[in-house]
Amino acid sequence: MKALIISDSHGFEKELKLIADRHRHEVDALFHCGDSELPNGHEALEGLYIVKGNCDFNVDFPDDLTETIRGVTFYVTHGHLYNVKMTHVPLSYRAEENQAEIACFGHSHVATAFQENGVVYINPGSIRLPRNRVERTYCICECEGETIKITYYGFNGEVIPDLAFRFTRK
Template identity: 50%
Template sequence: MKVLIVSDSHGMSTELKKLKELHSEVEHFIHCGDSELAPNDPAIKDFVIVRGNCDFYDEFPEDVVKRIGDRTFFITHGHRYSVKSDILKLSYRAKEEAADIACFGHSHYLGAEMIYGTLFINPGSIRLPRGRRERTYVILNMLENGYELKVYDIDRGEIPELGQVFPLSN
């Protein structure tokens, strides 16, 4: 099962529509906040979306816990968990929610790591990336025995050297 994860698009609607068209094989779409779009904007129609610190609409929840397949996702923007400093607070919250995967944004830095059986994913930003030039998002392929993570640049497509495989802990 494939999940596209994006964050910090800051007003970009055409690009979000493009992602859905480019990746028709993806079954689930997650936006980790700072879309700066109205809740009824067609660009975010198929996304599970949370409220970022730059989002003005109260209709977006701060956090979402969602079951996708046999995995539990904890989705947040990250500003309420101080993710620009470290992900300790976020890791505690993900553990409270028994999350297998924690998706967040806010820092605009691309990153993924497995910590005590929970996969933490920050897809970077498709608008204002930090730490690199590529405007990134990720596609997570949930496998029976782990995860395959592919990183994409919105302009150039997949960046194969940034892909990672994470086995499930026993």
């Protein structure tokens, strides 16, 4: 199972579509963790599971969603409702409530991944306004056997080697 995870595109239309089109035929799901600032039904959002971010006004995206893709349960939210810039505890409660194996979030624009209590947390960073790095990032999560592998990419599709993560599935 492979999933593209992207967040905080903040109005980038062509850029978002370019990234989605680049990978859509190699992944099983495309997740956007909010702050697209695009209207529901916009062509750049075609085929993406998307949640509402704090900058998504007048749209009817859900605040969060839970999807099981080829046996892997993802919980996706923007993160602003769970105060992710300060702590991951409220997000962890919600992910565990939803029996998620992988929790995806954005809001902080900081590309990171970590595992806690059997749940893998992924923030893909931002393709528009990254923080703590120069690169504008997104990632692909791959679950194969007992391994969860997360590969981060720069905007142009180049792999970012120092943002590579591997976790053992619990």
